[in-house]
Amino acid sequence: MTTTLITGANKSLGHETARRLIEAGHTVWxxxxxxxxxxxxxxxxxxxxxxxxxxxxxxxxxxxxxxxxAGGIDVLINNAGVLGPTRPAAELTAEDALSVYDTNVFGIIRMIRAFAPILRRSTAPTIVNVTSGLGSFSAVHDPERVEFEVLAPLYTSSKSAVTMLTVQYARAFPEMRVNAADPGYTATDFNGHGGHQTVQEGTDAIVELATRDGKGPTGTYIDRFGVAPF
Structure with missing residues (x-):
């Protein structure tokens, strides 16, 4: 049986991911x-x-x-994240940036440092980092995509960092599958339920990566449609 830990699982994407994985037979922390x-x-x-x-x-x-x-885990899903302040870019401070990065980026580093030794005891160790298309250089330069319209320097750059961390940890831990999932523009508390996707659609990529049983590629960045451009 697969045991999974999800950060920030009490609501929105984390909660729906937990529901789906429990339904799939995972024991979920x-x-x-x-x-x-x-x-x-x-x-x-x-x-x-x-x-x-x-x-x-x-x-x-x-x-x-x-x-x-209690026996460890096989899958770690780094889902916890914050949007941060929504003030104009010229008014953002270094303290604002530290606050956003402390959760979105440094939080992943803390989690991997603490749980990598535990994951190594698994026969199918897996890490899923929840990133965002808002951190994709390709997406934010494409006027046909919703990411093109968003101006949020701290959140977007933190998610770019998450995707690069994913690539680097995948190289550092070749015995694990380490991948990043972009939920897409999903209706959650995070965006005032303004997203066009359902919360189930928003968790498709996360669940896909969490249920590969330690198989498949590592160091990739996907959305619900497949490998996504970064």
Whole structure:
């Protein structure tokens, strides 16, 4: 049986990913910063809850200890992310950038550092990093795509970093499958439910990568239609 950990799993894409993977037979650890909301979400789906704040080394370490003691994981899905401030670009500060990157980028680094030793015990170790087409150079330069219309320097650049981290970790850990998933423009709390995709469509790429049983390519970037341009 496959055991999976999802960060930021109490709502939106993380919650739907958990629902689908539990339905597919995975044992799913659903993490959240807020213990009450996280436990309630896990209870509703039949998942396991672990409190985890990806911006805290201590919190990540505690979660790793808890999960290792319970038998470990096969799949790590780095889903937690923040949009950050929506002020005009000229008003953004370095502190704003640190806040966004602390979750979206540094959080992934914390998680991989803590969970790589645990994943190595699996026969099919897998890491899925949730990125965004907003971090794709190809997408943001294409006037036919929705990403072309978005101006959000901190969020978009953080997702470019996530995709490159994916490539680099894939090279560093050839024994694992490390890939990035772009959910696409999905209706969630993140965008005020303005996306044109359903939350199920938005999790297609994530679920695809999480259910390959340690097989297939590594270091790739996909959306629900297949390999995506970066």
């Amino acid at each position: 659903m993490s959240a910063r807020d213990p009450e909301r996280g436990q309630r979400a896990a209870d509703a789906l039949g998942g396991r809850f672990v409190q985890l704040d990806v911006t805290s080394d201590a919190s990540v370490a505690r979660a790793a200890e808890t999960i290792a003691a």
